[in-house]
Amino acid sequence: MIIVVMGVSGSGKTTVGELLADRLGWEFADADEFHSAANVAKMRAGTPLTDADRESWLRGIAAWMDERIAAGKHGVVTCSALKRAYRDRLGRPDVQFVYLEGDRDLIARRMADRRGHFFPTRLLDSQFRELEPPGPDEQALTVSIADAPEETVQQIMDQLPAA
Numbered sequence: 001m002i003i004v005v006m007g008v009s010g011s012g013k014t015t016v017g018e019l020l021a022d023r024l025g026w027e028f029a030d031a032d033e034f035h036s037a038a039n040v041a042k043m044r045a046g047t048p049l050t051d052a053d054r055e056s057w058l059r060g061i062a063a064w065m066d067e068r069i070a071a072g073k074h075g076v077v078t079c080s081a082l083k084r085a086y087r088d089r090l091g092r093p094d095v096q097f098v099y100l101e102g103d104r105d106l107i108a109r110r111m112a113d114r115r116g117h118f119f120p121t122r123l124l125d126s127q128f129r130e131l132e133p134p135g136p137d138e139q140a141l142t143v144s145i146a147d148a149p150e151e152t153v154q155q156i157m158d159q160l161p162a163a
């Protein structure tokens with residue numbers, strides 16, 4: 001099984017994903033590793049990525065998942081996967097999406113703490129505008145990020161179909 005930990009920027013994908021992979025003893029990869037240098041430059045400049053920018057990125061993530069699935073391995077990968085169309089690209093029978101749910105103000109506060117300075121809220125707002133939370137037909141797990149990361153990870157472990 002491959003778990004895709006999804007949600008807006010600052011929702012805790014890396015924090016929760018790493019912890020979850022650790023607890024399960026599964027391989028971990030972060031979505032950021034799959035971005036081209038051009039995308040990284042854009043993001044540093046605070047420019048939201050276009051669908052075209054995200055194409056090579058999604059392909060890289062899909063390839064990582066497929067390699068593991070083919071080898072019969074488990075893994076945890078983070079990916080914002082904000083839009084349904086992105087999730088459709090990454091969806092496979094062995095893939096379980098986990099959506100980290102939290103409200104904008106909570107995430108804005110955490111982002112400010114993390115970066116030690118004010119985070120441009122227009123970036124967070126654009127993330128929320130793009131966000132299409134998983135629908136009931138997508139069979140994603142939805143977990144709250146309101147409590148400590150360990151709590152969030154425990155909630156995921158409790159709801160995970162037996163791997």
Ligand SMILES: Nc1ncnc2c1ncn2[C@@H]1O[C@H](COP(=O)(O)OP(=O)(O)OP(=O)(O)O)[C@@H](O)[C@H]1O
Pocket residue numbers: 007008009010011012013014015016078080110111114144145146147148149150152
């Ligand atoms: N319950 C929680 N779940 C997730 N993150 C939490 C939680 N409580 C506090 N945090 C903090 O919130 C921040 C979330 O940052 P993190 O880098 O994990 O998010 P991200 O989704 O990977 O962001 P990005 O998309 O920018 O990579 C971290 O500083 C983390 O320590």
Ligand SMILES: [Mg+2]
Pocket residue numbers: 013014015030078
């Ligand atoms: Mg991250």
